[in-house]
Amino acid sequence: MKYRSVFDIIGPVMVGPSSSHTAGAARIGLMAGKLFGVTPEVIHVTFYGSFADTYRGHGTDVAIVGGVLGFDTFDDRIPESIKIAESKGIKIVFETSEALTDHPNTARVNLKAGDETFELVGISIGGGTIEITELNHFPLRLSGGGPALVVLHHDRFGAIAAVTRVLADHEINIGHMEVSRHEKGKQALMAIEIDDRMPREVLEEINRLPQVERSVMIGE
Structure with a gap:
């Protein structure tokens, strides 16, 4: 992978504790929320690999929900994002899967509002950088570089x-x-x-x- 600047190596300005498990997760959620385009009624997230093992301790859960709500990696509201979402009447569902994926930091985000649904699969490859590997069941092969x-x-x-x-x-x-x-x-x-x-x-x-x-x- 090619880095454009020293800041790509250090990582983004972010709410911690982890650039891959928190900042990367927030960016996956942010991408899902932007592409869905409306406030979801349900946020359903499936974690795989190391995300599945550590998502609570590393704040991956609050980061993805915060991203869906439009909070960037540095937003101080991320730690409270689940409470904020629930106060808006949004249902939050987390589950883990033992299915093998190409990368250990993988999350599937499914959003629903009325009859409209949207699904995105993203991986966090480190330093806050993400790749989107699937979008509404369209496979993607973006390099992330x-x-x-x-x-x-x-x-x-x-x-x-x-x-x-x-x-x-x-x-x-x-x-x-x-x-x-x-x-x-x-x-x-x-x-x-x-x-x-x-x-x-x-x-x-x-x-x-x-x-x-x-x-x-x-x-x-």
Whole structure:
């Protein structure tokens, strides 16, 4: 893995105790919450590997819930995130699994609001850095070595061209790109690794595209 600066090695500004079990978990939750786009009624988290063994002691549980609520790694509200969520009427469910995964720090986050559901599988690879390996049952292979744009969109003619045109207009170079769909004309996914961090106004421009449901950055 390539580090962009010494701060990637030291880790992010965060509420402790662990960059991988707390900060990374918060970022997994934050990614899930941003992509879901609405306040969930249920947050169901399954922990695997070392996450399953230590999630209470290392604050992985409160970190993921805090992330879903929109709390970043340095937010002082993270230790109280479960109480905050429950005060909003959100049901919290934690479970562990002995299933083998590719990485020991793996969590599956399932969010529900009304009839809408969303699922994301993320791993914390250290120093607060995460990878998303599955999103709404779409497999991902993002390297985690740099910034990446994840776009949920309608499977329509011109959707991919519209997103890449915005990137080109802002002179943002694509290093790797994957596109996938489950069914013609339904929800589809773009995962785009880019060379440099993308300005927030560019992300907002992409989110205004009529074909796009939601998009977020990993590694911003």
